[in-house]
Amino acid sequence: MKILVLNTGSSSVKYRLFDGVETLAKGLIERIGEQGGEVPDHAAALQRVMSSVDLEGLGAVGHRVVHGGAEFAGPTVITDEVVATIERLVPLAPLHNPAALTGISVARKLLPDVPQVAVFDTAFHQTIPPEGVAYAIDADLADRWQIRRYGFHGTSHAYVARQTAELLGLSPDDAKVITLHLGNGASACAVDGGRSVATSMGMSPLAGLVMGTRSGDLDPTVIFHLHRVAGLPVDEIERSLTRYGGLQGLTGDNDMRTVQRRRDEGDPAATLAFDLYCRRIKEYVGSYLAVLGGADAITFTAGVGENAPAVRAASLAGLSALGVTIDEARNQRGDRIISPENARVAVCVVPTDEELEIAQQVTAEL
Template sequence: MSIVLVVNSGSSSFKYQLLDMTRQAVLASGLIERIGQPLGAGTHTVVFPPAAPGEAAPTVLDATYDRELEIPDHFAGFRVMLQAFAEHGPSLDECAPVAIGHRVVHGGARFFEPTLITPLVEINIEELAVLAPLHNPANLAAIAAARHAFPDVPHVAVFDTAFHQTLAAPAYTYAIEKDLAARHRIRRYGFHGTSHKFVSEAAAQFLGRPLEELKQIVFHLGNGASVTAIDGGRSVDTSMGFTPLEGLVMGTRSGDVDPAALFQLGRRAGLSIDELDELLNKRSGLKGLSGFSDMRDVLAGRERGEHDSTLAFDVYVHRLRAYAGAYLAQLGGVDVISFTAGVGENAAPVRAEAMATLGFAGVRIDPQRNAVRSHGIRVISTDDSPVTVLVVPTNEELEIARQTLQVAAG
């Protein structure tokens, strides 16, 4: 078996998955959270394989184990994870990882592919923390803990920004004074790259068409949301920019706002830079408009006829349509449009309304197909639609594991 452990770390938590890449199947997953708080928590789930065709259903279903204890730092978190594997399985002696894959949020303009982690790479990730102060330090903390726990296997960094390193200069350049921008590395980087890469490749494979021949638009709609124009497997434009704040309306983030509005709030409302940062990142988006950050709550409020929820939904969809139109122009037409992540995969009204005005571009949604929910890739456009519209469940952990294994094997 080719076993890969994937780690996705935040400042006070980390998620992990142990994958058998021979079968591309999850063996176990878990979450270590509330790191550094008085009482931390660990959740570990052992995944049992489904029955093979013709076999009886397994007598044991997936098993989840929870515990609460003090977890002062990421090193302690990894000890909790290792103990969970030892007590509940699968055994890391029998299923020893051949490599560890780490999600790293920001690779700047330096990292454009998955990279074997060395002390020099760690220094670079730390230096790039100025561009992602909430993420890169947490990623480094998990890398240090993982290298201590697994010192004899390669560790690979997979960067959220890497997929967007194919953006051309006109797409990534902001029209501000060029020397100042260069000194402070102000440019558009893009995020959610691992998901956009996975979904665009999965869509091509599902349709049985060469990736290199397809023009695609991928909507990654979760609590964070972004859309990417992909031509022949290459990102050519994306909605998130210097940070993940730019672009679409999100759960708590505003997306695009006229910068002069912030000047006004600073001068007239007396908001500081930190207060403006909190406003746009934590108190805006769907939450700022409706009081709800979860699209499910917004949709329920809309069904009840609540004005604020209806407006929040309409603003959200308006921005989706605006970017869809822009990327149709950038690509010169589109072959495939895909929806992914929590909202994209589950909110049929969002998909229907986002596509409702694109008939001129050959987009025709089948209402019955759009209403169906399933766990796999599915077509939601009509059979005669010139543009194929898909729902594609994303799997960032699997994509990280694939890239990790390629680096480790090479």
């Protein structure tokens, strides 16, 4: 079946056309509506996509939607009611869901006879037990304003955990895998038998690991202090934590490759950023080993996870007592399995493919 996967951002449209697992076409249209951009609006962008790829025999369109709240636990055929629910969830993802809604609206108009399916970043984490998603705040307040852990990068964690099990010759239904999606955005996930049981991101993608521009975990008092004592408006604090935090805030650079180069040259700010980045990963790995009661594998994925041997080594250093070790030669070569033979916990590097995962979920839903 032909599946067109659309990832609609606020000023971009990324697309990929599949026939089964084969990619027939892919592309990216950027700077939509901006001066000097390729197209004036999303309708024109999607019209260009439709006219540039062969859609004969198209079976469905799969839309990446960042936030599905507690309402969506899997891929969902889009109806007017579904659209209304996604609109209602906009306050939980004000930067992401409106763009997805635009893509859905335009695609439904251009392809009215083709099924449209929403695949949510949050859906994979709906299997986390209540004690893993609740925050210890006033229960009525939390319920009224939908305050809880949702988690993100669900399509990546689902795909990588399954691929890890297959790499190791294990059944995905039995494997215990800790997946580390380390890109500009980063999150950890504990997967037990193909089900997410813990994840580092929270109500928003700001929580958890140190990221390119996001702070990750933070004492809430920091926000109160910056507002009351420093006099910063709440919007400015939010912008600082999301756009000028993480590696960017610590070093002025959000690219781990640059941070590593500066660290190698003896830059103390880059050294601190690298060490903090890796320590936070190690803390989550340790806690997830406890949650899972041990693991079959720990898997690195995404841009940093797949391409930064130094990050992989530093993030798992000192965990040999827990059965976690890395073979440095394998790590430097970028082998798929970078732990020694017969290690108690396999350490793997598995490329993610979120678009393929979306296409496969759409196919399964239909």
